[in-house]
Amino acid sequence: MADWVNWLADNWILVVIPLLSFIAIFAVGLLLRMLILRLLARSPDWSRWRGSKAVSDSLKRPFLDWFFLLGSYVAVQVSSLPSNAKNLAAMIIGSLFVVSVAWVIDNIAEKLIRLYTNAKAPTRQSIAAINVLRAIIIVVAILIILSIWGFPINPILWVIALVVIVVALTLRDVIANYFSSLQVSSARQIKVGDFIKLDSGESGHVISITWQNTQIKSLQGDSILIPNSKLARTTVTNYGHLLKKATDPFHFNTRLHLRELTGIKACNVNELFDILREAPDNVVFYHVHHFLEENLYLTPEPTNDFAIWVNSILGDDILGERLASIDTFAFPTIGAVKQRLVDTLADYLRNNRDERKCHEGEEFHFIRSVIFILPTSYVAHDLREFVEILRKVTIDSIYFHVFESRLRLQKGTNDFSIWIAESLGEKELADEIASIDPYVHTLENLRNLIISRIEKYIK
Amino acid sequence: MAQQIRDQTKARLQDYEPIVGRGYIEEMRVLAQRLSGKVIQNINSTFVGGGVAEILSHLVPLSNQLGVDIRWDIIKGNDPFFEVTKKFHNALHGNPTVITAEEFALFMEITQKNLNEMNLYGDIFFIHDPQPAGLISKKKEIGKNWVWRCHIDLSNPNQQVWDFLRKFVVDYNSAIFSSPNFAQKLTIPQYLIPPSIDPLSDKNRDLTPETINSVLTKLKLTSGKPMILQVSRFDYLKDPIGVIAAFERVRRTLDCQLVLVGGTASDDPEGQRVLQEVRQRAGDNPDIHILDLPPDSHLEINALQRAATVVMQKSLREGFALTVSEALWKKKPVIASAVGGIPLQIKHRFTGLLVHSVDGAVYALRQLLTNQEYANWLGQNGYQHVKQNFLVTRELRDYLLVFIALSSAGEIIHL
Numbered sequence: 001m002a003d004w005v006n007w008l009a010d011n012w013i014l015v016v017i018p019l020l021s022f023i024a025i026f027a028v029g030l031l032l033r034m035l036i037l038r039l040l041a042r043s044p045d046w047s048r049w050r051g052s053k054a055v056s057d058s059l060k061r062p063f064l065d066w067f068f069l070l071g072s073y074v075a076v077q078v079s080s081l082p083s084n085a086k087n088l089a090a091m092i093i094g095s096l097f098v099v100s101v102a103w104v105i106d107n108i109a110e111k112l113i114r115l116y117t118n119a120k121a122p123t124r125q126s127i128a129a130i131n132v133l134r135a136i137i138i139v140v141a142i143l144i145i146l147s148i149w150g151f152p153i154n155p156i157l158w159v160i161a162l163v164v165i166v167v168a169l170t171l172r173d174v175i176a177n178y179f180s181s182l183q184v185s186s187a188r189q190i191k192v193g194d195f196i197k198l199d200s201g202e203s204g205h206v207i208s209i210t211w212q213n214t215q216i217k218s219l220q221g222d223s224i225l226i227p228n229s230k231l232a233r234t235t236v237t238n239y240g241h242l243l244k245k246a247t248d249p250f251h252f253n254t255r256l257h258l259r260e261l262t263g264i265k266a267c268n269v270n271e272l273f274d275i276l277r278e279a280p281d282n283v284v285f286y287h288v289h290h291f292l293e294e295n296l297y298l299t300p301e302p303t304n305d306f307a308i309w310v311n312s313i314l315g316d317d318i319l320g321e322r323l324a325s326i327d328t329f330a331f332p333t334i335g336a337v338k339q340r341l342v343d344t345l346a347d348y349l350r351n352n353r354d355e356r357k358c359h360e361g362e363e364f365h366f367i368r369s370v371i372f373i374l375p376t377s378y379v380a381h382d383l384r385e386f387v388e389i390l391r392k393v394t395i396d397s398i399y400f401h402v403f404e405s406r407l408r409l410q411k412g413t414n415d416f417s418i419w420i421a422e423s424l425g426e427k428e429l430a431d432e433i434a435s436i437d438p439y440v441h442t443l444e445n446l447r448n449l450i451i452s453r454i455e456k457y458i459k
Numbered sequence: 460m461a462q463q464i465r466d467q468t469k470a471r472l473q474d475y476e477p478i479v480g481r482g483y484i485e486e487m488r489v490l491a492q493r494l495s496g497k498v499i500q501n502i503n504s505t506f507v508g509g510g511v512a513e514i515l516s517h518l519v520p521l522s523n524q525l526g527v528d529i530r531w532d533i534i535k536g537n538d539p540f541f542e543v544t545k546k547f548h549n550a551l552h553g554n555p556t557v558i559t560a561e562e563f564a565l566f567m568e569i570t571q572k573n574l575n576e577m578n579l580y581g582d583i584f585f586i587h588d589p590q591p592a593g594l595i596s597k598k599k600e601i602g603k604n605w606v607w608r609c610h611i612d613l614s615n616p617n618q619q620v621w622d623f624l625r626k627f628v629v630d631y632n633s634a635i636f637s638s639p640n641f642a643q644k645l646t647i648p649q650y651l652i653p654p655s656i657d658p659l660s661d662k663n664r665d666l667t668p669e670t671i672n673s674v675l676t677k678l679k680l681t682s683g684k685p686m687i688l689q690v691s692r693f694d695y696l697k698d699p700i701g702v703i704a705a706f707e708r709v710r711r712t713l714d715c716q717l718v719l720v721g722g723t724a725s726d727d728p729e730g731q732r733v734l735q736e737v738r739q740r741a742g743d744n745p746d747i748h749i750l751d752l753p754p755d756s757h758l759e760i761n762a763l764q765r766a767a768t769v770v771m772q773k774s775l776r777e778g779f780a781l782t783v784s785e786a787l788w789k790k791k792p793v794i795a796s797a798v799g800g801i802p803l804q805i806k807h808r809f810t811g812l813l814v815h816s817v818d819g820a821v822y823a824l825r826q827l828l829t830n831q832e833y834a835n836w837l838g839q840n841g842y843q844h845v846k847q848n849f850l851v852t853r854e855l856r857d858y859l860l861v862f863i864a865l866s867s868a869g870e871i872i873h874l
Contacts (some may be wrong), residue, residue: 089550141565190614209739254482254486256486258652258857258860258861260651261642261649261650262642263642263643263644263649265639265642282870294848295844312807324566361614361640361798363640365639365640365642367651368870369870370860370864370869370870370871370872371871372860372864372872372873373871373874374490376482376485376873393482394482400576408871409718409871
């Protein structure tokens with residue numbers, strides 16, 4: 001004991017320098033780790049990256065281990081140990097470092113693969129990917145350790161390269177499909193149960209996704225195997241889970257119209273009342289919807305031609321307001337709208353002796369519209385197809401199915417709601433769409449509103 | 460005797476897709492298929508000058524591209540005949556005009572000559588304005604469907620001339636008017652089809668600032684002063700004198716210039732007389748520029764409309780006044796008289812300003828020249844309104860519907 005103490009008293013510097021070197025390097029490691037973690041925590045890009053936690057957690061402890069090894073290495077090197085002992089220690093420390101780094105890479109790779117394949121439970125593809133990567137890491141680590149210990153690794157490297165080339169050439173398609181399957185699942189494009197449509201025309205319900213193929217079942221019941229590499233190359237529309245198919249498809253029509261002049265005109269409220277009383281429904285329909293139709297770009301004023309004329313030409317704000325406030329949407333038929341207009345005028349005439357006449361050339365001209373109903377090429381079999389088509393059809397088509405059908409064709413509600421209720425059985429959604437007052441939206445807004453309601457429903 | 464032209468413009472139907480949408484063009488193709496095998500023969504009185512020739516020069520080639528066999532012929536007439544038809548035109552616009560028995564006889568004589576010499580080969584005859592209206596006499600002999608397209612303001616027609624013309628009109632299968640005000644008590648269906656502008660024509664397509672400046676330089680105009688512009692034939696009914704009167708009053712307090720641009724059509728012998736009067740009235744005022752341009756000066760008109768600060772159309776009577784739609788398409792604030800088809804294009808204080816007098820025009824000019832933001836807002840609304848309702852694609856579609864309606868009955872037609 002005394003010898004040891006004496007030796008230490010004489011050679012304390014030989015111990016203190018390695019010890020201080022070790023402590024200093026370890027302290028730098030601690031400091032660096034703290035700084036790096038803080039910097040990363042402040043970086044928005046790092047925080048946004050989904051893999052940041054996996055990487056941080058995996059590096060936190062090994063980072064100190066590496067500085068422990070580095071400190072040990074430096075301590076040994078500055079010590080007074082004999083050179084063969086130093087070399088042996090360097091090889092041991094180097095090997096431990098390689099093992100630690102390999103372990104960390106393996107750990108991070110596994111976590112990232114699980115994260116990006118979105119697998120709560122490991123899938124066959126993700127397990128295979130992890131195993132393949134682990135094998136590669138282990139082989140590389142062993143080769144480096146062998147190299148550290150002075151074993152010749154060139155022949156082994158040649159053999160490995162040869163094997164890799166042969167395997168890659170032989171299993172080219174298999175590997176392509178395999179990596180495509182990873183790509184497809186990592187992008188969260190497709191999962192079992194989705195209804196997909198490929199650019200090349202195939203469509204169906206995804207039954208399974210294997211390493212090699214994705215199997216779909218078409219609407220006709222055929223089973224189709226699509227190589228994953230094809231799936232990754234082509235444009236795929238994913239409609240999500242398959243929706244209920246309608247008992248009868250929805251055929252989109254559109255409607256065009258011609259304005260037919262009746263040659264009948266009014267120049268005061270009395271004449272307006274007399275003519276309107278006898279006017280056919282198609283004349284009333286035209287004048288109730290004309291402003292809305294002609295000014296599609298406006299946030300519509302839910303008003304009618306009668307109100308506009310009384311207000312701006314006869315200058316009768318009060319009657320104009322009463323006529324404008326008639327809520328067309330509240331009436332089930334155009335006949336009922338007409339009756340309310342006539343009643344409003346009659347009530348006004350009973351209480352007012354208004355002799356106001358318009359100037360020549362400013363008369364109210366009664367017009368009726370002749371409508372032409374055209375089929376379009378669009379047919380929807382379920383709500384998802386319906387939404388996609390609704391994005392494409394002209395606003396004339398939407399006008400027809402919403403406005404003309406309800407009042408002019410006297411269906412009581414719009415065609416969309418009728419189809420959704422009767423052919424799809426989705427009464428709740430049908431009622432929701434039927435409850436939208438179309439008179440307070442531009443037609444483009446109405447299109448977007450219906451689409452958003454349906455999308456919310458099928459989500 | 461008749462001349463025939465086709466494919467005057469080079470605009471392709473698909474060029475309109477970015478403006479009106481693909482669905483719109485697809486609908487037109489469906490309509491065109493319904494007219495497959497039918498020949499539609501347009502007949503009017505001139506290939507160049509005036510609104511009708513301009514409309515047809517766009518509609519005919521576009522219809523052909525849709526696959527509709529639509530052709531365009533003109534009647535032939537001498538100067539006295541066109542003098543008479545010009546008087547008809549003015550009388551139908553409501554001007555106090557007396558047509559003598561000799562003039563009616565001349566009209567009938569030239570009509571008969573055209574009936575004898577013209578090749579009437581269509582399945583549907585599409586007759587424009589009063590000049591060729593008498594060709595309907597051939598219906599008894601050859602049958603077929605006949606449509607009369609009236610481009611004139613018939614809101615207050617001279618009864619003598621209308622009674623004369625009406626005898627022809629009632630024999631047509633249907634008539635088409637540009638404004639509800641023009642409707643008459645007729646026994647045949649009367650459709651309302653406003654005319655239109657072609658957004659891709661030289662008169663309406665986009666121009667670079669360099670092109671606009673080069674046109675101004677060529678016409679010796681300056682872009683340094685706010686420009687008030689009226690584009691119309693030199694015609695009393697366009698009230699160029701009233702425009703000058705309004706300008707002179709505005710010019711007293713606001714620095715601006717007036718440009719009156721016009722031309723004359725081959726069936727408009729009155730034009731030169733009006734032009735002389737306008738020049739006399741303008742005198743040597745350096746801020747009034749009177750430009751008599753040839754009928755094919757479409758690019759120049761386009762550039763002037765785009766350079767203008769305010770566009771006017773102070774007509775006393777109008778057919779439709781396509782110049783209003785042209786200016787609105789260029790997002791210009793427009794001041795116009797509430798006559799003819801102008802109220803269809805201008806919703807007062809929303810897509811422009813409607814006036815009824817020189818005083819009203821002065822007030823509106825002051826408002827727009829001093830309130831740029833308001834002027835821009837009117838111009839933007841006007842552009843949207845024209846895009847929705849007054850483009851050539853809409854007019855062509857309406858005509859196709861009229862032709863289809865000739866062989867269909869009822870107010871709801873399933874195609």
